Structures are given as structure tokens and as C-alpha cells.
Amino acid sequence: MRQLVLDLPVEPRFGPDDFLVSPSNEEAYSLLERWPDWPNPMLHLRGPRGSGKSHLAAIWAERAGAAIVAAAAVTDESAPALSRAPALVLEDLDRGPLAEKAAFHLVNMAREQRLPLLFTSAEPVDRCGIRTPDLLSRLRLAPSVDIHPPDDALLKAVLVKLFVDRQLVVDTSVVDYIAARIERSLGRAAEIVAALDREALSRGRRITRPVASALLAEGDPAADMTDP
Known part of the structure; x- marks a missing residue:
């Protein structure tokens, strides 16, 4: 059963220590x-x-x-x-x-x-x-x-930071899975993490690779549905 989720905004942190150099x-x-x-x-x-x-x-x-x-x-x-x-x-x-x-x-x-x-x-x-x-x-x-599109290391580091900002604990395999399948954009990374947060709260589930796979497929019909 889905739970009602209050979509409270998470303010982006623009401090010097929050900027990841790559x-x-x-x-x-x-x-x-x-x-x-x-x-x-x-x-x-x-x-x-x-x-x-x-x-x-x-x-x-x-x-x-x-x-x-x-x-x-x-x-x-x-x-x-x-x-x-x-x-x-x-x-x-x-x-x-x-x-x-x-x-x-x-x-x-x-x-x-x-x-x-x-x-x-x-x-x-x-x-x-x-x-x-x-x-x-x-x-x-x-x-x-x-500023060029993020490389693999930066995209993964930003995903980790976004999950931490929302106090979400995910396995590194989830981060790797998402990074390999989304547009190379920090904005897109933020959108995906926010959507996964809402999905996890509404269903009372942990964020796993199958959960990430299903969400990515909903947002992009061409997304890879496999979960190797």
C-alpha cells in the first residue's frame, strides 16, 4: 500500500565544501x-x-x-x-x-x-x-x-552526496547502476534521487537496483529494464 508523501523541498547547498571538483x-x-x-x-x-x-x-x-x-x-x-x-x-x-x-x-x-x-x-x-x-x-x-558534462567519478560522487543530503542509505551498486543509465547531468541526477526518495517513502521500501530500474523505465520507455 502506498503512503501519502509530503513533497518537502530539499534546499540545494551551495557552500564551497559542497562543490565537488573534477x-x-x-x-x-x-x-x-x-x-x-x-x-x-x-x-x-x-x-x-x-x-x-x-x-x-x-x-x-x-x-x-x-x-x-x-x-x-x-x-x-x-x-x-x-x-x-x-x-x-x-x-x-x-x-x-x-x-x-x-x-x-x-x-x-x-x-x-x-x-x-x-x-x-x-x-x-x-x-x-x-x-x-x-x-x-x-x-x-x-x-x-x-564547465563540461560530469565524468563518471563526479556523477557518482554527486549521486552519493544527494542521497546523503536526504539521509538515504543506498548500496554502491545502486549508484553505479543509475550513473550508467542517466543523462550526464547533475540536474538529472538530482531529479532521479528526488524521485527515488518519493518512491521509497510512498511504498515503504528501500532503494534497490530493481526499484531504480523500474523508476528509470517509467521516465524513459527506452531505459534498460535488465538488472544484471
């Missing part, structure tokens, strides 16, 4: 760690959804005293106040709609004041849908550093 993100992590010794006050942090951009940006923001704002939330009214922050993070440049006039003024103010500015996106600047030539040219001047 070859896929080491270059970006090292560059942000070198702040304020940057060759340019602007930096573009690029990586796919769920790669850890927001986490790494939050670590830098804590060190730099930066304000964090979604790029799509910048307006003519908010830009002057944002430009007075000690530093600034513009999140998700490619997830509009973007008020390009306001963003252009903010970037200009940041350049004039040499305000440290970190902006993130999943796409290169030229593919962020920006139509204002002056804004596009300003952003192109920023050095760019990539």
Missing part, C-alpha cells in the same frame, strides 16, 4: 578561485543545464560580495542599483526574454566602474538570442570558461 569543472573552478587576479573584470561561465554553474557562481559571489540576479530580471529601474554592488552575477543569459536596453546599460556601467561581473549561460554568447549589436559586442569581449 576534471570536468577544474579549469572553471581554478579561474574563479584566482579572483580578483583576473585579466578582465568580466567573465563568462558556460556549461550545460545542471553542470554546476549556479553553485560555482554562488561560491564566487560569496567571496566577492556579489549580488546575484537572473539576467531576464534586469530592468531599467533595477540596473542602477545593481551597478552599485561590489560585484555582480548575471545568471542564465540565454534564458530570456532579456530586456536588452537595460542589460546594455548595466554592462556599460560595470565596465566603466570596473565592477567584477560574472555571467552564465548554457550557450555561447552568439547563440543567446541577443539582437542588440552593442550589447553583443560588449559581452563578446569577456573571456569564457566552460
